[in-house]
Amino acid sequence: MIGIFGGTFDPIHFGHLRTALDVMQAVGLDEVRFIPLHGAVHRDQPKTPADLRLEMVRLATRQQQGFVVDDREIRRAGDSYTVDTLASLRKEQPDRSLCLLLGMDAFDGFLDWHRPDQILRLAHLIVMKRPGEERSKESKVEMLLDARLVSNPAQLRDRDCGMILHQPVTQLDISASKIRSLVAEGRTPRFLLPEAVLQLIENKHLYLTDHAKEPQ
Numbered sequence: 001m002i003g004i005f006g007g008t009f010d011p012i013h014f015g016h017l018r019t020a021l022d023v024m025q026a027v028g029l030d031e032v033r034f035i036p037l038h039g040a041v042h043r044d045q046p047k048t049p050a051d052l053r054l055e056m057v058r059l060a061t062r063q064q065q066g067f068v069v070d071d072r073e074i075r076r077a078g079d080s081y082t083v084d085t086l087a088s089l090r091k092e093q094p095d096r097s098l099c100l101l102l103g104m105d106a107f108d109g110f111l112d113w114h115r116p117d118q119i120l121r122l123a124h125l126i127v128m129k130r131p132g133e134e135r136s137k138e139s140k141v142e143m144l145l146d147a148r149l150v151s152n153p154a155q156l157r158d159r160d161c162g163m164i165l166h167q168p169v170t171q172l173d174i175s176a177s178k179i180r181s182l183v184a185e186g187r188t189p190r191f192l193l194p195e196a197v198l199q200l201i202e203n204k205h206l207y208l209t210d211h212a213k214e215p216q
Contacts, residue, residue: 001096001097001156002093002099003027003032003033003099004032004035004089004099006036007034008037009034009057010048010180011206012034012056012057012176013176014194015172015174017060019101019128020101022128027126027153027156027165028153029066030066030096031066031067031068032067033068033070034057034070035085036050036054036071037074037080038050038074038077039078054071056200059194059197059200081114082119083113086098090122097123097124097157098122100123100125102127102128104127104129104130107125120148121161122161124156124162125148125163125165126164129168130168149165179207180207183207183208184207184209
Protein backbone atom coordinates (compact mmCIF):
# COMPACT_ATOMS: atom_id res chain seq x y z
CA MET A 1 0.00 0.00 0.00
CA ILE A 2 1.15 3.51 -0.82
CA GLY A 3 0.50 6.47 1.47
CA ILE A 4 -0.19 9.81 -0.21
CA PHE A 5 0.70 12.89 1.82
CA GLY A 6 0.04 16.17 0.04
CA GLY A 7 0.52 19.70 1.30
CA THR A 8 2.12 23.06 0.75
CA PHE A 9 5.07 22.07 2.97
CA ASP A 10 5.95 25.75 3.43
CA PRO A 11 8.11 24.67 5.16
CA ILE A 12 8.04 20.96 5.87
CA HIS A 13 8.71 20.25 9.56
CA PHE A 14 8.90 17.49 12.15
CA GLY A 15 5.12 17.56 12.61
CA HIS A 16 4.72 16.37 9.02
CA LEU A 17 7.57 13.89 9.20
CA ARG A 18 6.69 12.26 12.53
CA THR A 19 3.02 11.76 11.68
CA ALA A 20 3.91 10.28 8.29
CA LEU A 21 6.31 7.85 9.98
CA ASP A 22 3.69 6.96 12.61
CA VAL A 23 1.20 6.07 9.88
CA MET A 24 3.70 4.20 7.72
CA GLN A 25 4.77 1.99 10.61
CA ALA A 26 1.34 1.45 12.20
CA VAL A 27 -0.50 0.71 8.96
CA GLY A 28 2.34 -1.14 7.27
CA LEU A 29 2.59 1.10 4.24
CA ASP A 30 5.27 0.23 1.72
CA GLU A 31 6.01 3.92 1.23
CA VAL A 32 4.70 7.41 1.88
CA ARG A 33 4.77 9.80 -1.05
CA PHE A 34 5.18 13.45 -0.14
CA ILE A 35 3.51 15.49 -2.88
CA PRO A 36 4.01 19.28 -2.64
CA LEU A 37 1.10 21.06 -4.28
CA HIS A 38 1.61 23.76 -6.87
CA GLY A 39 -1.42 25.93 -6.21
CA ALA A 40 -3.75 25.67 -3.22
CA VAL A 41 -7.51 25.38 -3.72
CA HIS A 42 -8.96 25.46 -0.19
CA ARG A 43 -6.25 27.45 1.58
CA ASP A 44 -3.95 30.44 1.16
CA GLN A 45 -1.39 30.19 -1.61
CA PRO A 46 2.14 29.09 -0.60
CA LYS A 47 4.57 31.86 0.31
CA THR A 48 7.55 30.08 -1.24
CA PRO A 49 8.17 29.16 -4.90
CA ALA A 50 7.38 25.57 -5.77
CA ASP A 51 10.95 24.60 -6.62
CA LEU A 52 12.21 25.64 -3.20
CA ARG A 53 9.40 23.86 -1.36
CA LEU A 54 10.18 20.75 -3.38
CA GLU A 55 13.84 21.01 -2.43
CA MET A 56 12.92 21.37 1.25
CA VAL A 57 10.86 18.17 1.06
CA ARG A 58 13.73 16.33 -0.61
CA LEU A 59 16.16 17.46 2.06
CA ALA A 60 13.77 16.52 4.87
CA THR A 61 12.96 13.02 3.65
CA ARG A 62 16.22 11.81 2.14
CA GLN A 63 17.39 9.80 5.16
CA GLN A 64 14.15 7.90 5.87
CA GLN A 65 13.63 4.66 3.99
CA GLY A 66 10.12 4.49 2.56
CA PHE A 67 9.72 8.26 2.21
CA VAL A 68 9.40 9.20 -1.47
CA VAL A 69 9.19 12.68 -2.99
CA ASP A 70 6.73 13.04 -5.87
CA ASP A 71 6.74 16.26 -7.91
CA ARG A 72 3.79 15.55 -10.22
CA GLU A 73 1.59 18.37 -8.89
CA ILE A 74 4.37 20.91 -9.29
CA ARG A 75 5.10 19.68 -12.82
CA ARG A 76 1.39 19.82 -13.64
CA ALA A 77 1.16 23.44 -12.44
CA GLY A 78 -2.11 25.26 -11.80
CA ASP A 79 -4.45 24.34 -8.95
CA SER A 80 -3.75 20.98 -7.32
CA TYR A 81 -6.76 18.66 -7.13
CA THR A 82 -6.31 15.48 -5.13
CA VAL A 83 -8.57 13.48 -7.43
CA ASP A 84 -6.32 14.20 -10.42
CA THR A 85 -3.22 13.16 -8.51
CA LEU A 86 -4.82 9.93 -7.34
CA ALA A 87 -6.03 9.13 -10.85
CA SER A 88 -2.53 9.52 -12.27
CA LEU A 89 -1.09 7.36 -9.49
CA ARG A 90 -3.73 4.71 -10.09
CA LYS A 91 -2.68 4.48 -13.75
CA GLU A 92 0.94 3.97 -12.69
CA GLN A 93 0.17 1.59 -9.81
CA PRO A 94 -2.93 -0.41 -10.82
CA ASP A 95 -2.17 -3.29 -8.46
CA ARG A 96 -1.39 -1.32 -5.29
CA SER A 97 -3.85 0.28 -2.88
CA LEU A 98 -3.56 4.02 -2.35
CA CYS A 99 -4.11 5.56 1.09
CA LEU A 100 -4.68 9.30 1.32
CA LEU A 101 -3.32 10.79 4.56
CA LEU A 102 -5.17 13.80 5.94
CA GLY A 103 -5.72 15.60 9.21
CA MET A 104 -8.94 15.84 11.19
CA ASP A 105 -9.76 19.36 10.00
CA ALA A 106 -9.30 18.37 6.37
CA PHE A 107 -11.46 15.30 6.88
CA ASP A 108 -14.29 17.33 8.41
CA GLY A 109 -14.40 19.34 5.17
CA PHE A 110 -13.83 16.37 2.87
CA LEU A 111 -17.25 16.51 1.21
CA ASP A 112 -16.45 20.04 0.02
CA TRP A 113 -13.42 18.79 -1.91
CA HIS A 114 -13.44 18.43 -5.68
CA ARG A 115 -15.16 15.11 -6.53
CA PRO A 116 -14.94 13.42 -3.12
CA ASP A 117 -16.93 10.43 -4.36
CA GLN A 118 -14.32 9.75 -7.02
CA ILE A 119 -11.52 10.10 -4.45
CA LEU A 120 -13.11 7.25 -2.48
CA ARG A 121 -13.19 5.15 -5.65
CA LEU A 122 -9.44 5.62 -5.97
CA ALA A 123 -8.10 5.45 -2.42
CA HIS A 124 -8.66 4.73 1.24
CA LEU A 125 -8.59 7.63 3.70
CA ILE A 126 -6.30 7.56 6.73
CA VAL A 127 -7.28 10.32 9.14
CA MET A 128 -4.34 11.27 11.35
CA LYS A 129 -5.77 11.72 14.84
CA ARG A 130 -3.75 13.50 17.52
CA PRO A 131 -4.31 12.76 21.24
CA GLY A 132 -7.50 14.38 22.49
CA GLU A 133 -8.61 15.38 19.01
CA GLU A 134 -12.19 14.51 18.11
CA ARG A 135 -14.15 14.94 14.93
CA SER A 136 -17.00 17.40 14.94
CA LYS A 137 -20.31 15.81 15.88
CA GLU A 138 -22.01 18.10 13.35
CA SER A 139 -19.58 17.16 10.59
CA LYS A 140 -21.12 16.38 7.23
CA VAL A 141 -18.92 13.30 7.03
CA GLU A 142 -20.52 11.66 10.08
CA MET A 143 -22.65 9.23 8.08
CA LEU A 144 -19.85 8.69 5.58
CA LEU A 145 -17.49 7.75 8.39
CA ASP A 146 -19.92 5.36 10.04
CA ALA A 147 -20.53 3.53 6.78
CA ARG A 148 -16.89 3.15 5.76
CA LEU A 149 -14.99 3.12 9.06
CA VAL A 150 -12.54 0.34 9.86
CA SER A 151 -10.84 -0.03 13.22
CA ASN A 152 -7.88 -2.18 12.26
CA PRO A 153 -5.25 -1.11 9.70
CA ALA A 154 -5.20 -4.67 8.34
CA GLN A 155 -8.78 -4.20 7.13
CA LEU A 156 -7.57 -1.71 4.54
CA ARG A 157 -6.03 -4.64 2.68
CA ASP A 158 -9.42 -6.31 2.27
CA ARG A 159 -10.52 -3.75 -0.34
CA ASP A 160 -8.74 -1.63 -2.93
CA CYS A 161 -10.29 1.67 -1.87
CA GLY A 162 -13.13 3.45 -0.10
CA MET A 163 -12.46 2.64 3.55
CA ILE A 164 -11.65 5.13 6.32
CA LEU A 165 -9.25 4.58 9.21
CA HIS A 166 -8.63 6.89 12.16
CA GLN A 167 -4.97 6.43 13.01
CA PRO A 168 -3.51 7.91 16.23
CA VAL A 169 -0.31 9.87 15.68
CA THR A 170 2.22 11.67 17.86
CA GLN A 171 1.21 15.11 19.12
CA LEU A 172 3.76 17.72 18.06
CA ASP A 173 2.66 21.33 18.46
CA ILE A 174 4.48 22.56 15.36
CA SER A 175 3.06 24.49 12.44
CA ALA A 176 4.52 25.95 9.27
CA SER A 177 2.94 29.32 10.07
CA LYS A 178 4.67 29.36 13.47
CA ILE A 179 8.02 28.62 11.83
CA ARG A 180 7.50 31.42 9.31
CA SER A 181 6.60 33.81 12.12
CA LEU A 182 9.70 32.91 14.12
CA VAL A 183 11.95 33.58 11.13
CA ALA A 184 10.20 36.87 10.39
CA GLU A 185 10.75 37.92 14.02
CA GLY A 186 14.46 37.15 13.78
CA ARG A 187 14.20 34.06 16.00
CA THR A 188 15.43 30.60 15.09
CA PRO A 189 13.03 27.69 14.45
CA ARG A 190 15.84 25.21 15.11
CA PHE A 191 14.65 21.81 16.44
CA LEU A 192 11.21 22.31 14.86
CA LEU A 193 12.38 21.12 11.45
CA PRO A 194 15.37 19.28 9.95
CA GLU A 195 18.64 21.17 10.06
CA ALA A 196 19.10 20.83 6.29
CA VAL A 197 15.75 22.55 5.74
CA LEU A 198 16.69 25.33 8.15
CA GLN A 199 19.95 25.87 6.30
CA LEU A 200 18.11 26.23 3.00
CA ILE A 201 15.70 28.72 4.58
CA GLU A 202 18.62 30.76 5.86
CA ASN A 203 20.63 30.53 2.64
CA LYS A 204 17.67 31.59 0.49
CA HIS A 205 16.48 34.23 3.00
CA LEU A 206 12.99 32.74 3.12
CA TYR A 207 10.17 34.04 5.33
CA LEU A 208 11.95 37.27 6.27
CA THR A 209 10.08 40.54 6.62
CA ASP A 210 11.25 43.49 4.52
CA HIS A 211 12.76 44.98 7.66
CA ALA A 212 14.64 41.78 8.48
CA LYS A 213 16.10 41.68 4.98
CA GLU A 214 17.84 45.03 5.41
CA PRO A 215 21.64 44.87 5.90
CA GLN A 216 22.66 44.79 9.55
